[in-house]
Amino acid sequence: MKISRESMVGTRKFNEEKVLDIAVDVFSRKGFIATTMLDLAEETGVQRGSLYNAYKNKNVLFLKAFSHYTNNFLTLIEGELQNSDAKKAFTQLLNTVVERLCSDKEVRGCFSTRAIMEAAQKCPDIQLCLTRFLDGLEVIMKNRLEQAIKDKQFGGNAQSTARYLVALTRGIAVIERVYNDKSRMTEVYQTALEYMPFNKVT
């Protein structure tokens, strides 16, 4: 009979929550390929051997870190869309995305977009969780757009617009890498929002 980990005797010393937070940060800064287990060991303070023991390899560790990141991010996104004015809701969402991409002390890229470009095709398991992540993003935006249509605040197609917005946010993450310029990223999403068929709230 299998015993739950919590009741086992040789207990893990490190704080997994912290480790995954740091892993997300390292992967965001260095990218998936360039990040080594040694990097992760040094930055988390956990021995490389312990990481191998706990996660088997970089792929698995990445997947754990990714799911950690995803949960936080999608919850955040959903929260940003709460505004009852649809255009304001999406403005706030995109503004938050841009802020997150730029606010860090060090220059770092978008965790998911970097992973997509480096690992999606190479590792089926990673591609799957990336697909799920973008699908999740799309659903959240689609739902908000459907609400906006009901509220007569939006005059487009919810599904295709959500897909379009997912792509646009990825594009903004790419732009960040090249220009490293928040105002340019803001300009991009403002232009997009301006063109979208939002209606004034009556």
Add this chain to the structure above:
Amino acid sequence: MKISRESMVGTRKFNEEKVLDIAVDVFSRKGFIATTMLDLAEETGVQRGSLYNAYKNKNVLFLKAFSHYTNNFLTLIEGELQNSDAKKAFTQLLNTVVERLCSDKEVRGCFSTRAIMEAAQKCPDIQLCLTRFLDGLEVIMKNRLEQAIKDKQFGGNAQSTARYLVALTRGIAVIERVYNDKSRMTEVYQTALEYMPFNKVT
């Protein structure tokens, strides 16, 4: 006195044009980091030592390959925008971009977008040429949009719309990596075009 390379005695054996074409292909498929000099040597048929002799290192070889790619690509883009109907012109452009991303026998990514995500921040020289490339793309689109405005075919701002479109094409390249689905990419650019303030030709 410096003698031009063409008149020198120990002449290069390999066809640089071909090598750079292949290099672009390899970098597109494997990404910048994952591509090794050995990969390039094997796929081009040129000895690794010869590549080091000719290009010093991977960065330099990449820069050469990139400029090779850029010249072709920007010329192509400009050509696609020739249609006198602005909306049709941009439709054709985006369609070509999508076709290029999907048409290859093997699954490969967008050369420039992969490089942006992997190398932009790490290598100033590579970042510079990537910046120039996106700037070039932007200018070409901006010029066409200004023409469209003169022709009363477009009712937006040329500069910011061009920037927006550059970001959008990057986003489409990211989507390609995850979903590998041409119809999704098409859906994205069609949605974008539909929302842009084009006017019917009178």
Add this chain to the structure above:
DNA sequence: GTCATCTTTGACATACTTGTCAAGGATAAT
């Protein structure tokens, strides 16, 4: 034909990364 000069080739040293393992350490359960 000879020479000067560059290219090609294969070998080499170095460095880095991965993944594994055995020995020792820590602790919940009894």
Add this chain to the structure above:
DNA sequence: ATTATCCTTGACAAGTATGTCAAAGATGAC
């Protein structure tokens, strides 16, 4: 206190990539 079990630690082996170099090869200029 003992035990069973897992974790930690440092060392090790194997694989991979880089960059350099000397010797050999090729060719335009003379």
